[in-house]
Amino acid sequence: MKQAATPAFAGKWATMNPALTPWVLDTIHHTFNFESLTPIQASLIPLAITKNKDFLIEAITGSGKTLSYVVPILERLIKRESALALERSSSTESSGGGLRKGLKKNEVFAMVIVPTRELAVQVWEVFEIFFEALRKAAVAEMKDTTSKFEGDGPEEPLAGEAEQQTIIEATYPSPLLLVSGQSQSRSTTTNPPPAPIIISTPGRLASYMTSMTSSSSSASTSAYARARRALSLDQFEVLTLDEADGLLSSKDHLKNLEVIWKALPRQRRNWLFSATMMDLLSERNANGQVGLGALGGGAGLELAGLRNLTRVVVRVEAKTKKRKAGEGEEEDEETSRKKGNKKEERRTPLMLQNTYLTCHQAEKTLQLIRLLLKQTKEDESAKFIVYFATCAAVDYFYNVLKRLPVLSNFHLCSLHGHLQPNIRTNTLASFTTHPSLPTSPAVLLCTDVAARGLDLPDVDVVLQYDPPSDPKSFSHRAGRTARMGRRGKAVVLLAKGCEEEYIEFLKLRKIPLTRHRYLMDSDEATEANSETKTSRDTVDAKTFDLMEQMRDIVIKDRALNDKAAKAFVSTIRAYSKHEASYIFRLKALDMFGMGISYGLLRLPKMPEVKEWRERVKKQKETQEADTEVQATGGVDWTDREVDWDNFGYLDKAREVHRQQEMATAAEKREETNAQRRKEAELRQANAKKFEAWSQKVEQKEKKLLRREKKDRKKDWEAKEEKRLLEEGGGLAGTPRAALHKKKQEQKPTIASPVELKPSVASDGSEDASSEEASDLEEDYKEVKNERTKRHRPTGGMVGGGMFDDML
Numbered sequence: 001m002k003q004a005a006t007p008a009f010a011g012k013w014a015t016m017n018p019a020l021t022p023w024v025l026d027t028i029h030h031t032f033n034f035e036s037l038t039p040i041q042a043s044l045i046p047l048a049i050t051k052n053k054d055f056l057i058e059a060i061t062g063s064g065k066t067l068s069y070v071v072p073i074l075e076r077l078i079k080r081e082s083a084l085a086l087e088r089s090s091s092t093e094s095s096g097g098g099l100r101k102g103l104k105k106n107e108v109f110a111m112v113i114v115p116t117r118e119l120a121v122q123v124w125e126v127f128e129i130f131f132e133a134l135r136k137a138a139v140a141e142m143k144d145t146t147s148k149f150e151g152d153g154p155e156e157p158l159a160g161e162a163e164q165q166t167i168i169e170a171t172y173p174s175p176l177l178l179v180s181g182q183s184q185s186r187s188t189t190t191n192p193p194p195a196p197i198i199i200s201t202p203g204r205l206a207s208y209m210t211s212m213t214s215s216s217s218s219a220s221t222s223a224y225a226r227a228r229r230a231l232s233l234d235q236f237e238v239l240t241l242d243e244a245d246g247l248l249s250s251k252d253h254l255k256n257l258e259v260i261w262k263a264l265p266r267q268r269r270n271w272l273f274s275a276t277m278m279d280l281l282s283e284r285n286a287n288g289q290v291g292l293g294a295l296g297g298g299a300g301l302e303l304a305g306l307r308n309l310t311r312v313v314v315r316v317e318a319k320t321k322k323r324k325a326g327e328g329e330e331e332d333e334e335t336s337r338k339k340g341n342k343k344e345e346r347r348t349p350l351m352l353q354n355t356y357l358t359c360h361q362a363e364k365t366l367q368l369i370r371l372l373l374k375q376t377k378e379d380e381s382a383k384f385i386v387y388f389a390t391c392a393a394v395d396y397f398y399n400v401l402k403r404l405p406v407l408s409n410f411h412l413c414s415l416h417g418h419l420q421p422n423i424r425t426n427t428l429a430s431f432t433t434h435p436s437l438p439t440s441p442a443v444l445l446c447t448d449v450a451a452r453g454l455d456l457p458d459v460d461v462v463l464q465y466d467p468p469s470d471p472k473s474f475s476h477r478a479g480r481t482a483r484m485g486r487r488g489k490a491v492v493l494l495a496k497g498c499e500e501e502y503i504e505f506l507k508l509r510k511i512p513l514t515r516h517r518y519l520m521d522s523d524e525a526t527e528a529n530s531e532t533k534t535s536r537d538t539v540d541a542k543t544f545d546l547m548e549q550m551r552d553i554v555i556k557d558r559a560l561n562d563k564a565a566k567a568f569v570s571t572i573r574a575y576s577k578h579e580a581s582y583i584f585r586l587k588a589l590d591m592f593g594m595g596i597s598y599g600l601l602r603l604p605k606m607p608e609v610k611e612w613r614e615r616v617k618k619q620k621e622t623q624e625a626d627t628e629v630q631a632t633g634g635v636d637w638t639d640r641e642v643d644w645d646n647f648g649y650l651d652k653a654r655e656v657h658r659q660q661e662m663a664t665a666a667e668k669r670e671e672t673n674a675q676r677r678k679e680a681e682l683r684q685a686n687a688k689k690f691e692a693w694s695q696k697v698e699q700k701e702k703k704l705l706r707r708e709k710k711d712r713k714k715d716w717e718a719k720e721e722k723r724l725l726e727e728g729g730g731l732a733g734t735p736r737a738a739l740h741k742k743k744q745e746q747k748p749t750i751a752s753p754v755e756l757k758p759s760v761a762s763d764g765s766e767d768a769s770s771e772e773a774s775d776l777e778e779d780y781k782e783v784k785n786e787r788t789k790r791h792r793p794t795g796g797m798v799g800g801g802m803f804d805d806m807l
């Protein structure tokens, strides 16, 4: 795997026009051991040295962009120093020391801003190589002068060696490195003095500039004014933003950059570098604005005074062959070129074998492990980088994978933004200096903190466990391998049946991917069955063995279970924020598969999981086609049986704390329960009281109602009586009797032995039957009166009337 192809070069450093300062050229030749320029260096360096323009630069990863700005900054600095030295030596402001030095101690000439502390350290180291060489040259020059003076007989005493060193270090101070947890320069003070070149992340630089307030500044002074006063920026010339698209598409970075831009003089050179620089120009912001003006929700590059940017773009062309659909392709571009295939523009290195592997969500960890094993055994790879979506996921997988027996010979390191700065530094050093061999490979598990700009030597394979949320990161991640003409391989894991559209998406961005075959267990791995496996619908049985192995690790320490849950939840949150959200749909994310792949003991309680459970249940019960659930390979979920109360932390202090918390919680629960019981009893007692009272009220109300009813009846009867009196002179008896009669007429319900017929025909005339009816009515009344008499409760007799006899 460690073969290297010749990178494309474009001319020699020695013959560059304009010629480089001798000690700069010397350093490139003898310290870096570079003889030729890369295409981007050949295109940009002469322009950047000679033209007073602002540049927007895009060139693929690992193509030497760092030297493309380091060298011009140095050349411009040298020119400015000479000019000032001349100007100032004739005035009283001579810097002294007898060496050619024009800038004053606090005068800043250039700044390089990068998104991460690791990249800042790396850039600082490149500058420092030149400054070391410069100091060595100055020492040699001094020695020369000394021996000359000694030969000639000195006129004044010369400085000793230690003193000379101090003068030289003060004259050529190292660039000032401003990053979290560290301020590296020759100075050891916490707030180091400025040097001609400052390298920093935006946040640290902005706070450095604003914290260096002058004595006259007040709280009301603006941040920019304070920043301007803090440093002497009169001689400022070059502002470089490396990974500029990353910096400018982050709101946090933009806020800090605004402070810096406003403090810097408008008359300056701006150089913006990235492997994906042009993506930024075509990106839309939330308001639909396109291009530079759209950046940062309106802040835009115009804040930085960037208007007339000259674009310098170096792309690669690859010869590609026509492929048959479904063909297993794993061919690098060099092989393709040799076969004379047609040209295609691309934005990734030619020597990068950029691939994707599809598998079920549940199989991702299994495939990751098989990739690591296969690459070391078959391709002799020794250095890997594995990208995850979140810090928590890196942390968890680092802790579980390093305990898996199958990876016992791997040296695992973890790098993410939640680690302390010194741990980050040590991790990176441990990864880069590890004597990686296929028998003892090194693996860096990380987030996008290590996606951009890091020049980690000899990385053979980049694996993306989670595709990046920001598609721009994809080529930066993959670009940590195949740098400067070396061969390299990148594999992104995509969930089968739902994430494959990403392949087409990247193709449109000129990042073509080829398919990587699904990897079988080494026992059964043959090309033939691997190919069949790619089209399978069921989940690899080994997935569940791995899940149990991971669970066995997690069950040993509750801390791992916490990490697992955090990793799972944070990854789901990150998934929901994918910029390509129409491809990476949260709705289609197989929660059970993910839980299996993470080796979880139980699934966290979150709405997304609940929803997924319901969908799987529905699919099972109703057999209703849910394509997203079906695409998972039919995995189900079962919690591991765990005695959660007795599942403790290995860390003793933490376990004691948990036990205490449990005891407190139990006490609290008991208190709450007691309180609840008391409340319930009180409620019951109150209810009883209320019941008795309410019954009384009810009875009273009923009584009142009855009285009202009675009164109303009386009123009505009185009215009726009156009315009948007025109308019914012809009716027999007293008004009350008439009323009684009328009532009887209206009361048809008591069954009479003979059916009563209407006494008045419908036309109003009396008919023959009406007399008969009237007689019958009289008989009936008599019978009824008789019965009523008998029914009167006299002598305690109950029941037994005429109708009863009839039964």
Ligand SMILES: Nc1ncnc2c1ncn2[C@@H]1O[C@H](COP(=O)(O)OP(=O)(O)OP(=O)(O)O)[C@@H](O)[C@H]1O
Pocket: 034, 035, 036, 037, 038, 041, 059, 060, 061, 062, 063, 064, 065, 066, 067, 274, 275, 452, 453, 454, 455, 479, 483, 484
């Ligand atoms: N002219 C050259 N000849 C040989 N090697 C070089 C040359 N210039 C740079 N390199 C080496 O190439 C590697 C990649 O360079 P560098 O880190 O500058 O790439 P880059 O384009 O900035 O990559 P990225 O986009 O990932 O930041 C480094 O190890 C660097 O030392």
